[in-house]
Amino acid sequence: MGMIDIQLTPRERALILRYGYPFDQIKQALLAVAASKRVETVSLDEHEVDRLIGDLCRSINHEEGGLRIQAELDELCSRIEYAQRTGDGDLEVLW
Numbered sequence: 001m002g003m004i005d006i007q008l009t010p011r012e013r014a015l016i017l018r019y020g021y022p023f024d025q026i027k028q029a030l031l032a033v034a035a036s037k038r039v040e041t042v043s044l045d046e047h048e049v050d051r052l053i054g055d056l057c058r059s060i061n062h063e064e065g066g067l068r069i070q071a072e073l074d075e076l077c078s079r080i081e082y083a084q085r086t087g088d089g090d091l092e093v094l095w
Helices: 010-019 024-032 046-062 067-086
Strands: 003-008 040-045
Touching: 003 010, 003 046, 003 067, 010 024, 010 046, 010 067, 024 040, 024 046, 040 046, 046 067
Parallel strands: none
Antiparallel strands: 003 040
């Protein structure tokens, strides 16, 4: 079982918990750094990441919170997909 390390902002972590419906491993990893106001590196189970991406995409398509939330979720989904594909989860990659 492989892991994907990805740097996530507090906002991104909150979005995953609210709109990603994460499985236990990802949820526990996010909750472990939930109080942090900093960018944190979180290890995500590669088998759970596919489901997480699907859940985030579903939330993008069905979210009634407006275009801002949809845009944030889309950007987050793209970052997770990039980290999954390349193994590079550093925030600086896309900034």
